[in-house]
Amino acid sequence: MGQENPFVYGEIVTAGAFADREAERERLARDLAEGQKVFLISPRRYGKSSLVRDVLRGLSRQKILTVEVTVAASSSYVGFLEAYARALVTADTPIGRLRRWTAELLQAVRPELRFDSPSPGGPSAGGGVTLAFPAVRTARDTARLAAEVFALPGRIAAARRQRLAIALDEFQAVVSFDGGNVEHALRAAVQDQRAVGYVFAGSEPSLMERMLEPRRPFYKAGPVMRLEKIDEELFAHFIEARFAASGLRPEPGLGAAIVELAGNVPYDVQRLAHETWDDVRVAGRRSAGLDDLHGTLTRLLGEHHTAFEESWQRLTLAQRAVLRALVLEDGRELMSGDVRTRHRLPGASSVQSALAALVRQDVVMKAESRYTVSDSLYREWVARKTF
Numbered sequence: 305m306g307q308e309n310p311f312v313y314g315e316i317v318t319a320g321a322f323a324d325r326e327a328e329r330e331r332l333a334r335d336l337a338e339g340q341k342v343f344l345i346s347p348r349r350y351g352k353s354s355l356v357r358d359v360l361r362g363l364s365r366q367k368i369l370t371v372e373v374t375v376a377a378s379s380s381y382v383g384f385l386e387a388y389a390r391a392l393v394t395a396d397t398p399i400g401r402l403r404r405w406t407a408e409l410l411q412a413v414r415p416e417l418r419f420d421s422p423s424p425g426g427p428s429a430g431g432g433v434t435l436a437f438p439a440v441r442t443a444r445d446t447a448r449l450a451a452e453v454f455a456l457p458g459r460i461a462a463a464r465r466q467r468l469a470i471a472l473d474e475f476q477a478v479v480s481f482d483g484g485n486v487e488h489a490l491r492a493a494v495q496d497q498r499a500v501g502y503v504f505a506g507s508e509p510s511l512m513e514r515m516l517e518p519r520r521p522f523y524k525a526g527p528v529m530r531l532e533k534i535d536e537e538l539f540a541h542f543i544e545a546r547f548a549a550s551g552l553r554p555e556p557g558l559g560a561a562i563v564e565l566a567g568n569v570p571y572d573v574q575r576l577a578h579e580t581w582d583d584v585r586v587a588g589r590r591s592a593g594l595d596d597l598h599g600t601l602t603r604l605l606g607e608h609h610t611a612f613e614e615s616w617q618r619l620t621l622a623q624r625a626v627l628r629a630l631v632l633e634d635g636r637e638l639m640s641g642d643v644r645t646r647h648r649l650p651g652a653s654s655v656q657s658a659l660a661a662l663v664r665q666d667v668v669m670k671a672e673s674r675y676t677v678s679d680s681l682y683r684e685w686v687a688r689k690t691f
């Protein structure tokens with residue numbers, strides 16, 4: 305008893321909860337340490353943020369200054385610039401030096417620094433500090449501010465005589481700020497920063513790929529890493545090993561069944577493993593098998609029923625029909641006459657536009673030329689609860 309659940313989902317995983325990714329870790333670490341500008345692309349929940357966090361930790365042990373910002377967390381361009389500038393100036397900076405350091409680095413744009421926390425001597429300089437640029441009003445002010453902020457990493461590297469590694473996560477969100485301009489300004493700034501490695505991680509593969517096309521600023525800016533799923537056998541083995549190490553004996557085939565049911569999406573795999581582990585533990589048993597897995601699946605489907613029903617009802621009839629066919633046909637040959645007749649689907653072009661709409665809503669994604677439902681639980685729900 306007292307053993308903690310060894311499976312983690314919904315947050316960044318590191319250390320023991322982290323499976324595989326050896327080659328990716330090594331390559332990303334090397335590229336960042338060399339000051340490359342790396343693009344990291346995969347659908348959501350494949351493990352980009354976890355990989356990046358793990359690599360940055362390793363780099364900071366090598367005395368490289370690391371900075372991590374989630375672009376999509378900002379609701380405006382200026383908001384992003386504030387968050388980014390704050391992350392840069394507070395990185396590993398003693399609180400006592402922060403005011404002078406910020407003023408020195410950002411002279412041209414008159415930053416306003418506030419310490420919100422009641423105890424400014426707190427453990428980390430980043431906590432409770434806000435940085436704002438109240439003087440920025442017009443689009444021209446914003447462009448000037450962006451140029452200053454994007455140049456900061458280079459200045460910090462020079463001032464501290466230290467290399468930097470910067471992660472801009474959910475990077476595709478820059479497109480919604482001010483598209484082209486952000487890309488231009490950022491590209492122009494980073495290309496001269498030899499001592500600064502960047503990883504631009506993005507969750508909407510089609511948006512990210514478009515950013516790398518000819519005539520876009522980031523064309524050939526640096527290496528592109530496309531994060532794939534984790535090898536199925538390896539992942540299944542990892543799951544079983546962690547069951548065993550935590551005192552629950554996995555019955556043969558449990559790992560493979562979890563990976564398969566989860567569509568081998570890392571988040572979904574960990575979710576099923578975590579929830580099954582909990583159920584078995586609560587039942588006071590010492591081994592976990594396929595019946596347990598299916599019991600857990602039934603419970604989860606029940607818990608998500610309302611949300612899934614709402615999602616289903618938001619779809620048009622054509623989208624529902626296409627989604628059902630996609631689930632039942634395993635995402636293949638959806639445009640063929642055969643499949644369309646069998647599932648009473650509309651004409652090929654209507655199927656095409658329904659698919660596009662489903663992808664846009666992130667209900668469905670296209671991976672390796674096959675369409676799959678993004679959430680494997682939703683896929684099971686559609687298979688069982690709709691007609």
Ligand SMILES: Nc1ncnc2c1ncn2[C@@H]1O[C@H](COP(=O)(O)OP(=O)(O)O)[C@@H](O)[C@H]1O
Binds near residue numbers: 323350353
């Ligand atoms: N290497 C890994 N090994 C095991 N589980 C992982 C791994 N990478 C990701 N996961 C699982 O997937 C979830 C989502 O990972 P995350 O890094 O947030 O993905 P992304 O940033 O691509 O959306 C994590 O909470 C974890 O459960």
Ligand SMILES: [Mg+2]
Binds near residue numbers: 349353354473474
């Ligand atoms: Mg992420």
